[in-house]
Amino acid sequence: MNTPSAAPSSPAPAAPATEPAPAVGVPTAGGARRRGALGPVGLVLAGGVSVQFGGALAVSLMPRAGALGVVTLRLLVAAIVLLAVCRPKLRGHSRADWGTVVVFGITMAAMNGLFYQAVARIPLGTAVTLEVLGPLALSVFASRRAVNLVWAGLALGGVFLLGGGGFSSLDPIGVAFALGAGAMWAAYIIFSARTGRRFPQADGLALAMVVAAVAFLPLGIIESGSKLLVPTTVALGAAVAVLSSVLPYTLELLALRRLPASTFAILMSLEPAVAATAGFLVLNQSLSATEAVAIALVIAASMGAVRTQVGRGKARGLEEPTA
Secondary structure, three states: OOOOOOOOOOOOOOOOOOOOOOOOOOOHHHHHHHHHHHHHHHHHHHHHHHHHHHHHHHHHHHHHHHHHHHHHHHHHHHHHHHHHOOOOOOOOOOOOOOHHHHHHHHHHHHHHHHHHHHHHOOOOHHHHHHHHHHHHHHHHHHOOHHHHHHHHHHHHHHHHHHHOOOOOOOOOOHHHHHHHHHHHHHHHHHHHHHHHHHHHOOOOHHHHHHHHHHHHHHHHHHHHHHHHHOHHHHHHHHOOOOHHHHHHHHHHHHOOOOOOHHHHHHHHHHHHHHHHHHHHHHOOOOOOOHHHHHHHHHHHHHHHHHHHHHHHHHHHHHOOOOO
């Protein structure tokens, strides 16, 4: 696996205020801007698909290793893979850099631990539905454009529909764990962006994953013990790590270098739909008509967020002064 290079830290040259009409068949600058805006969106969506199918696989692994054991395997394998691929430099970083990495790692450990405790008690799709409230709340507070409030509200309606219009019939402890995971998810978005700005490529992610794995290891040993050493369990745990940690976290970290946190958070509203699909394909969890409508709502909200981001990027390019 080759980690993509980070986005340039310096701003791109200013575009001219007016451009000559392009020749037939020649890509326009506006088309290039659209592709540039859609690039990080594609990274986020690919990461979402990977993490939810990894989550479905993790649920099937829990009878073997327990919820905390699965998290431990996921974090340990992910840390080893990222260290081997990224080979991050340990020198040349400030105290603020290291502080950001440590907080990012603890946030990842907490987010994973709380979420897997939730899916051990309530269905996968419902757990993700509750968890996504954290990023949605972040999108409302971080957004500076009124239209993002519309997309967030639409996604929020879909989230509650996906939960059947209420969550009173669910295990209250599982609901609490899922909501806690949502709060940590919002914190993850913030510290992932900060880590991406302070460290090249995915170096900060690799270091933060080590922090998360070390912090969580005692909990996994206490719950699962020698079960963590069974070859089949280790192999399945490695697959969960790649699908749920290595790929999505790397893609999201790279995306957050070029995507506003508020837009990223709104895109996360698509996660319940992906989780429901993964639950159907991997765990044989069927969808009701109400859940199908909810999925349509969150997809519509995500599409609206994408269009808003593309339009915003295009407008910014056209409004730049001439060189």
